[in-house]
Amino acid sequence: MNYRKKWNETKKSSRRSKPKKLFGDDHSIFVKKAVPVSIQEYKPKHLFTDFGLHKSLLNCIYDHGFTQPSPIQDKTIPHILKGEDIIGLANTGTGKTAAFLLPLIHKAIRNIRTKKNFSTLIVAPTRELAIQINDELQKLTTPSMRIFSTTCVGGSSMKRQIVRLEKYPNHFVIGTPGRLVDLVHKKKLKLSEAKHVVLDEVDRMLDMGFIDDITFLIDQLATQRQSLFFSATMDKKLEPISDSFLKNPVKVVIKSNSASDNVDQSVVKIFGTNTKIRALQDLLEDDRFKKVLIFTATKIQTDRLKQDLCDKGYNAECIHSDKDLRERRQALESFKKDQCRILVATDVAARGLDVDDISHVINYDLPNNYDDYIHRIGRTGRAGKTGIALTFIQIGILPKSDNDLTHTNYL
CATH class of the missing domain: 3.40.50.300 (P-loop containing nucleotide triphosphate hydrolases)
Structure with missing residues (x-):
């Protein structure tokens, strides 16, 4: 078919262009103040x-x-x-x-x-x-x-x-x-x-x-x-x-605001891998984290993080593509109805997720590209509300004490 040929040509062209990868030491891409536009x-x-x-x-x-x-x-x-x-x-x-x-x-x-x-x-x-x-x-x-x-x-x-x-x-x-x-x-x-x-x-x-x-x-x-x-x-x-x-x-x-316009974006600096879950716990102790969507990179990590949170006393569910339909529906319904406070998900599983009152999105693992980042944070800041997105950044140097564990001020 002619459209298959056109698709292959499009793919070749897209390969030549440099992808928007989220690598490097400049983390400013994850920091932005919400600028809500008044709804007319x-x-x-x-x-x-x-x-x-x-x-x-x-x-x-x-x-x-x-x-x-x-x-x-x-x-x-x-x-x-x-x-x-x-x-x-x-x-x-x-x-x-x-x-x-x-x-x-x-x-x-x-x-x-x-x-x-x-x-x-x-x-x-x-x-x-x-x-x-x-x-x-x-x-x-x-x-x-x-x-x-x-x-x-x-x-x-x-x-x-x-x-x-x-x-x-x-x-x-x-x-x-x-x-x-x-x-x-x-x-x-x-x-x-x-x-x-x-x-x-x-x-x-x-x-x-x-x-x-x-x-x-x-x-x-x-x-x-x-x-x-x-x-x-x-x-x-x-x-x-x-x-x-x-x-x-x-x-x-239909012109609409960017998915990120209503989202305050900040980074959380993590020193070493062992402190990552502790940093997440510190955030979740704040009562302002009412309904939290956490993104991970893999299905295995999704299961592990959900279990870690449950073991520490948090009410959490998770979704990914290996879960059967019944399990995914139950997890989503529980999250929507505030029966659980935290939902851990992969990018694919969260496609089409339609929940208006998510207070925070946490990028526990970095997304693959900027488009995925925008899609993730677009799950909050909906229905005219301002949302908050936090991205965990691995610095790679373990601090001398727990007091050295720092993150940017979140709103």
């Missing part, structure tokens, strides 16, 4: 009633307290209802999920009444995000609508997923690339039947190495379909995918 009230061009959405769907919208469309909803819903392809560039937390779910639910309800087949495929980079999308779908529908969904992700029973796929005709299939590819190979999922296809957080999917899976899935799709493409950014590495996936798309860009 958005005046939408439309009300939800202006879109012509089904009455039962409107009732669900208002029952959940939504009073007016967000910018991404205001600008994309009319085009999706018309059947146009979309490039939507917006960050997490902008109402992006509802922007594509609302018009697709409306179309599903309408097609039930006309007894037409309807199938929607939504592809997300992680299990957690796929589950969140399905949860949002359940929130916006009622049993009387007779709209069904199957979440096709790894870490849960493929057999159960196949049973649901075969049972329900009016269907939303929400999945991760790897599991969807497996189902296609087993001939349990016919992507050519999908009338509407959503690729969500495409930039993250490519960062996580799903290019081959995505191109395979695109190959299986019918020519006549509506395609919706959502990403936080749009650069050259995404062009081969968007060019092959979309036809004359409408581009909607």
